Amino acid sequence: MARTGPAREHPTQISSMLFYFASVIIHDLFRTNHTDPTISDTSSYLDLAPLYGSSEKQQSYVRAMKDGLLKPDVFAEYRLLGFPPGVAALLIAFNRFHNFVAGQLAEINEGGRFALKARLTDEEVRKYKTAEGKRDNDLFQTARL
Secondary structure (H helix, E strand, O other): OOOOOOOOOOOOOOOHHHHHHHHHHHHHHOOEOOOOOOOEOOOOOOOOHHHHOOOHHHHHHHEOOOOOOEOOOOOOOHHHHHOOHHHHHHHHHHHHHHHHHHHHHHHHOHHHOOOOOOOOOHHHHHHHHHHHHHHHHHHHHHHHO
16 A cells, blocks of 8 residues: 555545545534434534534443543444545544543643542542543533534
């Protein structure tokens, strides 16, 4: 798969990345409801639903549920598996970038926003799971932005 010689431009000067991005955008904007084709199941935003999912149920499949991370190299939109490999590679790159951003947010922890106490009392242990879940969701949603 190594290239021999200098790189050659495509005669139309269009990168294949254009078509990969277009596939992601189209699947982000257009998803018709299966029971009523007059209803769209997507939001009116480019929110990377092919990566994150368009519902909390779909999000639960791709989220690691720890530290705001996504499961490694996954995306929610199974319909894109039939597309050229570059589309999936692009979504995996977005996945890895999300995980990088979530890690940086947790590490920088500006203003103590994502801090959890290291030592807990017995009563705080009961509240820890709730606090950990809130921290995970806050990191996930902030990295998603």
